[in-house]
Amino acid sequence: MSLVANPFVLYLGIALGAIGVVVAMPRRGLSPQVIGALVAAAGLGLALLSMGIKAGENAPSLYFYVFALIALGASLRVITHPRPVYAALYFILTILASAGLYLILAAEFLAFALIIIYAGAILITYLFVIMLATESPSAEEPEAQGAYDRYSREPIASAVAGFALLAAIVGLIATGLGTAPPERRPMDTSSLIERMPRKVERSLVEAGLPANIRVERVLDDMTAQVAFPRGYEGDALIFPRPVEAGQTVNVPLPEGFTIDNIELVGWQLVGGHPLGLELAGIILLMALLGAVVLSRKQIQIDDDRKIEAAATMRGGAA
Amino acid sequence: MTELLPMLTTGATLAQIGDVFMHEVTLFHYLFVSAAMFALGVIGFLSRRNIIIMFLCTEMMFQGAGLAMIAFGRYHMNLTGDVFVIFILTIAAAESALALALVVLLYRRRETLDASAWAELRG
Numbered sequence: 001m002s003l004v005a006n007p008f009v010l011y012l013g014i015a016l017g018a019i020g021v022v023v024a025m026p027r028r029g030l031s032p033q034v035i036g037a038l039v040a041a042a043g044l045g046l047a048l049l050s051m052g053i054k055a056g057e058n059a060p061s062l063y064f065y066v067f068a069l070i071a072l073g074a075s076l077r078v079i080t081h082p083r084p085v086y087a088a089l090y091f092i093l094t095i096l097a098s099a100g101l102y103l104i105l106a107a108e109f110l111a112f113a114l115i116i117i118y119a120g121a122i123l124i125t126y127l128f129v130i131m132l133a134t135e136s137p138s139a140e141e142p143e144a145q146g147a148y149d150r151y152s153r154e155p156i157a158s159a160v161a162g163f164a165l166l167a168a169i170v171g172l173i174a175t176g177l178g179t180a181p182p183e184r185r186p187m188d189t190s191s192l193i194e195r196m197p198r199k200v201e202r203s204l205v206e207a208g209l210p211a212n213i214r215v216e217r218v219l220d221d222m223t224a225q226v227a228f229p230r231g232y233e234g235d236a237l238i239f240p241r242p243v244e245a246g247q248t249v250n251v252p253l254p255e256g257f258t259i260d261n262i263e264l265v266g267w268q269l270v271g272g273h274p275l276g277l278e279l280a281g282i283i284l285l286m287a288l289l290g291a292v293v294l295s296r297k298q299i300q301i302d303d304d305r306k307i308e309a310a311a312t313m314r315g316g317a318a
Numbered sequence: 319m320t321e322l323l324p325m326l327t328t329g330a331t332l333a334q335i336g337d338v339f340m341h342e343v344t345l346f347h348y349l350f351v352s353a354a355m356f357a358l359g360v361i362g363f364l365s366r367r368n369i370i371i372m373f374l375c376t377e378m379m380f381q382g383a384g385l386a387m388i389a390f391g392r393y394h395m396n397l398t399g400d401v402f403v404i405f406i407l408t409i410a411a412a413e414s415a416l417a418l419a420l421v422v423l424l425y426r427r428r429e430t431l432d433a434s435a436w437a438e439l440r441g
Contacts, residue, residue, distance in 0.1 A: 003346045017354075021361060044354070051347055058341035060348075068351045075355055075378055079362030084370050084431075091374055094355075098381055101348070105392045110403050114384075117407050122377070122414045129418045130370055133425040148367035148432035158364030166357035173349050184339060187395045268397040269404060276401075280408040287412030294419035 003174045009050035010174065011167055016043030018163035024080045025155035033080055040076055044069070047170075063104055071097035082149050084130045088123055095119045109262040189259050192267055194218040199263075200253065207254040208236025216248060226251045340393045348389035356382030368431050369424065373417045380410050 004010050017040045024036025048068075052059050074093035081087045095118045102111035152158075193200065197215040204224070205211050210232055216225040231245035239251050269277060301309075355378060362375035384403045391399025421431070428435045 003343055021358070025365060047350065048347070051343065051350065055341075055343040055347070058343045060344050064347060068347075071351065072354055072358070075358040078374060078378060079358055079366060079371075084368055087371055087374060091378065094378065094381065098355075098385055101351070101385060102388055105348070105388050107388050107392070107400055107403075110388065110400055113404070113407065117411065118377075122411055125414060125418055126370065126374060129421055133370070133421060133431055148430070148434070149371075151367070152365040153367050153434070155365050158361045161364060162357040162361035165360060166353050169353045169356075170350055173346060173353075184393075184395055264397055265400050265404075269401045272398070273401055273405075276405060280405055283412050284408060287415045291415045291419040294416070295422050 004050045004054055006050060007171065007174060010047050010170065013043045013046030013048075013050065014163055014167045014170065016040070016046060017166075018159045019043070021076065021080070021163070022155050022159045024076065025152045025159070026080060026082045026149075027151050027155055036080070037073065037076060041069075041073070044072060061104065063100065067097045067100035067104070070094075071101065084134065084149065085127065088126045088130060091126075092119045092123050095123070106261065109265050187264075189264070190220050192259055192264070193253075193257075194220075195267075196259070196263075197224075199259075200224050200257070203254050203257050204238070204251065207238040209239065209251070219250065223250045223252050225249075339395075340389075342393075345389055345393045349386055352382045352385035352389065354382075355379075355385065367433050369421050369433050370418075370431060372433060373414065373421070376417075377410060377414065380406055 020036045020038070020040025020043055022036070023039060024033045048065070071094050074090045074097060077090040078087045078094065081090060095114060099111040099114045102108075102114060194217075197218055200218055201213065201215045204213060204215070204226065209226070210228070210230065212229055213232075214227045214229065216227050218224045225248060227246075227248045228243045229246060231247075232239075232243040234240050234242040238254055241249075243249055359375045359378035359382060362378065363372050366372055366375065384406050387399040387402050387406075389399075391397060424436070425431060
C-alpha cells in the first residue's frame with residue numbers, strides 16, 4: 001500500500017522545492033529570494049497535496065499545515081538569509097513552530113522544554129557569539145558584510161544533494177511503511193497510577209475527603225484502598241458513606257483523574273533510562289569544562305618570565 | 319486526528335487521547351516535514367560559508383530528527399521518543415557550548431568567520 005496518491009507528484013514537488021532553494025540562495029549577482037521562496041512553497045504544497053489526497057479523513061488538522069508551513073519557511077530563511085543575526089532569529093521561529101507541532105502530537109512537556117531550552121538558552125548563546133565575532137560595520141559602509149555571508153558555496157550541488165536525500169527518505173517511507181502495520185493498543189496507565197499513591201491521596205482530599213486519610217494501595221485505575229484514622233461522616237459527594245475511625249475501605253477515584261504528560265515523561269525518563277540520565281549529566285559537565293578550557297585566552301610567556309615567576313613563587317612559599 | 323484537537327484544548331493528556339490512534343497517513347505528513355527540515359539543514363551546512371550558520375544548520379537537523387521521534391512515539395503510543403528528544407536537547411546544548419567556544423577561538427586566530435579560511439585543514 002502506498003501512502004501517496006501518485007509518487008511522481010511527490011517527486012515533482014520535491015524537485016520544485018530544490019529549484020526554489022537554489023533560486024533563493026545568496027550568490028553573486030541576483031538572488032531573488034521572494035521568487036525562490038514562492039517556488040519552494042509551491043513544491044511543498046504539491047508534495048503535501050499528493051499526501052493529502054490519499055489521506056481523506058485521516059488528514060492532520062489545519063494547525064498541522066499552519067505550523068509546518070511556518071517551520072519550513074523559517075528554515076528556508078535560515079539557510080538563505082545573508083545576515084547571521086536574522087538567520088538565528090528565523091531559527092527561533094522554526095523552533096516555535098516545531099513546538100506547535102509537538103503540541104498537536106500531545107507532547108506538551110517537550111513543547112515547552114523546547115521553547116525554554118532552544119529558543120531561550122541555546123539561541124541566545126548563538127546570538128551572543130554572532131555579536132561577539134562579527135566586525136562592527138564601519139561608518140561609511142554600514143551595509144558592508146563579509147563575502148562569506150553574501151555568497152554561498154556550491155548552492156546547486158548542495159541543493160541537489162539535500163533534496164536527493166529528502167526524495168530517498170520520503171520515497172522509502174511512502175512505499176515501505178504500509179507493508180507491516182504494527183500492533184498498537186492504547187497506553188496503559190493503570191500500573192503507573194498504582195505507583196503514585198500520594199497523588200491519589202491529594203486528589204481524594206481535594207474531592208472532599210478528610211485531610212488525614214492514607215491511601216494504602218491503588219487497586220486499579222478506578223478504586224483505591226483508603227484508611228480513615230479518625231473516621232468520616234460521609235459528607236463528600238464522591239463517597240457518601242460514613243466510615244468509622246481506623247477502618248480501611250475501597251473508595252472510587254475522582255472523575256477525570258489522570259496522569260499528566262509531564263508525569264508520564266518523568267516516569268519514563270527516570271524509571272526507564274537512568275543510565276542515560278547519568279551520562280547526560282556527565283556530557284553536560286564535560287561540555288562545560290571544555291568550553292571554559294577552549295575559550296580561555298592563551299598567553300605566551302617567554303623563558304625569562306617563567307624563571308622569574310617560578311622564583312617569586314618559591315620565595316613566597318619559603 | 320480531527321477529534322484530537324478539541325480534546326487537547328480541554329486539557330486532555332496523552333493518557334486520555336490514547337484511544338485516538340494516529341493513522342499512518344498522518345504519521346507520514348509529520349515524517350515528511352521532519353525529513354524536509356533535515357534536508358534543509360544539510361543544504362545549509364553544505365552551502366553556507368559562515369561557521370556559525372553551519373552550526374545553526376546542524377541544530378536544524380537535530381530538530382528534524384526530534385520531530386520524527388515525537389511523531390513515531392505518538393504513533394506507537396509510547397514515550398520513548400519523548401525521552402530521546404530530551405537527550406537530543408541535552409546533546410544539542412553541550413554541542414552548542416563547545417561549538418561556540420571553538421568559534422570564538424577560531425575568530426580570535428583569523429579574525430574571520432569564513433569556513434574556507436581554514437581550508438588547509440583538508441590536508
